[in-house]
Amino acid sequence: MNSFVPEKPAQGLPPASAPATAPETAIPGRPLAGRVAIVTGSSSGIGLAVLEELAMAGAHVVMNGFGDRAELERSSARLATAHGVDAIYHGADMTRPAEIADLVAVTEARFGQVDILVNNAGIQHVAPIEDFPAEKWDAILAINLSAAFHTTQQVLPGMKRRGFGRIINIASAHGLVGSPFKSAYVAAKHGILGLTKVTALETAEAGITANAICPGYVWTPLVEKQITAQALSHKIGREEVIRNVLLAQQPNKQFAQANEIGALAVFLAGAAAKSITGATLSVDGGWTAH
Numbered sequence: 001m002n003s004f005v006p007e008k009p010a011q012g013l014p015p016a017s018a019p020a021t022a023p024e025t026a027i028p029g030r031p032l033a034g035r036v037a038i039v040t041g042s043s044s045g046i047g048l049a050v051l052e053e054l055a056m057a058g059a060h061v062v063m064n065g066f067g068d069r070a071e072l073e074r075s076s077a078r079l080a081t082a083h084g085v086d087a088i089y090h091g092a093d094m095t096r097p098a099e100i101a102d103l104v105a106v107t108e109a110r111f112g113q114v115d116i117l118v119n120n121a122g123i124q125h126v127a128p129i130e131d132f133p134a135e136k137w138d139a140i141l142a143i144n145l146s147a148a149f150h151t152t153q154q155v156l157p158g159m160k161r162r163g164f165g166r167i168i169n170i171a172s173a174h175g176l177v178g179s180p181f182k183s184a185y186v187a188a189k190h191g192i193l194g195l196t197k198v199t200a201l202e203t204a205e206a207g208i209t210a211n212a213i214c215p216g217y218v219w220t221p222l223v224e225k226q227i228t229a230q231a232l233s234h235k236i237g238r239e240e241v242i243r244n245v246l247l248a249q250q251p252n253k254q255f256a257q258a259n260e261i262g263a264l265a266v267f268l269a270g271a272a273a274k275s276i277t278g279a280t281l282s283v284d285g286g287w288t289a290h
């Protein structure tokens with residue numbers, strides 16, 4: 001995994017435009033050495049796996065998300081030691097634009113740059129539209145969609161100045177198709193695909209790419225909560241929820257592992273993906289092939 005080493009330009013072709021701060025003379029196995037990455041919602045689940053894969057690939061990383069601050073600071077320090085990078089924790093609440101601005105400002109002050117932004121923080125609530133609490137709708141739209149606008153707005157000026165940036169939005173198969181009882185989540189995830197495309201178009205000549213990863217079901221605490229909620233709402237057992245409700249649409253009938261999403265993020269952040277922008281990449285066991 002993560003073993004991509006960029007090729008030298010073929011003879012007679014112009015050299016690839018080099019980023020300002022981390023030359024693409026990548027160290028084998030450390031293709032992102034010298035890069036700086038923020039991963040929102042990386043105290044758990046997919047975000048944590050993405051953070052670990054980016055650090056393993058050599059990037060300095062900024063962990064964000066809820067949890068016990070002291071424990072998260074220890075956990076980012078352990079990650080740094082394990083992978084020979086620098087890592088910090090910032091507890092910005094993704095519903096608060098001022099805290100998002102501080103997350104980016106603190107990262108730039110510490111590392112001088114933000115090269116990779118992974119918008120991953122997300123929450124879920126499952127209920128029919130008639131019963132869907134308005135405050136849950138507002139929170140899901142704020143965290144799963146608006147936060148990505150605010151982070152993107154904060155990092156773009158620096159990325160444009162340096163002529164390099166990678167924005168990776170963790171959307172969902174629910175960015176491409178709907179499911180009952182998930183009105184806010186499906187709306188937010190469809191929205192983030194739109195934001196991804198516009199970001200890609202506005203930055204296409206600036207050495208920046210913006211892409212969305214659309215996972216199907218990945219085994220994380222967020223999914224664990226849904227198993228309980230769906231079992232209650234359908235009045236059925238856990239195994240039946242997993243096979244016939246959650247994985248009903250996922251043809252391979254398996255949860256993906258979070259590090260699969262991390263590996264794809266590393267690829268999108270690397271040199272081989274410089275022409276991939278505005279794309280939606282499904283990691284869904286065939287769900288959206290229906």
Ligand code: NAD
Nearest residue numbers: 041043044045046065066093094121122172217218220222
């Ligand atoms: P998770 O519950 O394990 O992690 C969510 C993370 O977001 C945590 O670190 C949490 O602290 C953080 N977070 C929540 N609210 C926040 C806030 N206001 N400010 C800052 N951080 C906040 O969930 P996960 O399953 O790892 O999901 C991560 C992302 O992947 C989400 O965007 C989710 O929609 C998406 N996704 C997950 C699956 C899946 O099957 N697990 C599938 C498709 C997409």
